Amino acid sequence: MTDSIHTLFAAWGDPSPETRAAKTDAAIGPRFYYSDPNCPAPIESRGAYLEYVAQFSAMMPGAAATVVAVSAHHGHARATVDFEKDGKRMVRGQYFADLEDGKVVRLIGFTGMGEPD
Secondary structure, rough: OOHHHHHHHHHHHHHHHHHHHHHHHHHEEEEEEEEEOOOOOOOOHHHHHHHHHHHHHHHHHOOOOEEEEHHHHHEEEEEEEEEEEEEEEEEEEEEEEEOOEEEEEEEEEEOOOOOOO
C-alpha cells in the first residue's frame, strides 16, 4: 500500500527528467495535490509538481530523498523522509498522504518532526 510513497520520493533524487516523470506517474493518482513549507502555494497538477522536483534537482545536484519510516491505515499514510546530499542528512521531514488505489493523491509535508516549542 505504501510502495507509491517510496517511488514518489525516489524520483526526487533521479537526475533524468524522463525517469523522474515515469516514477512520478507510477506513484500518483489522476488528481494530485502537493504542499510543503517551501512551496509558494499548493501544487495541484502533475506538471507543476514535476517542475518543483526539477528545481530541487537543479539546486541540489546529487541530492536525494529517502523514506526512512512509513505507517499507513485506512487509505492514509505518514512518512518520515530524509533529504540527503553526499550521504549526509540535510533535512528530515514528515509527510502525510492520502492514497487511492495504492496511489498518492494528496501529499502534505512539514519540516522536522513536529517537536514542541
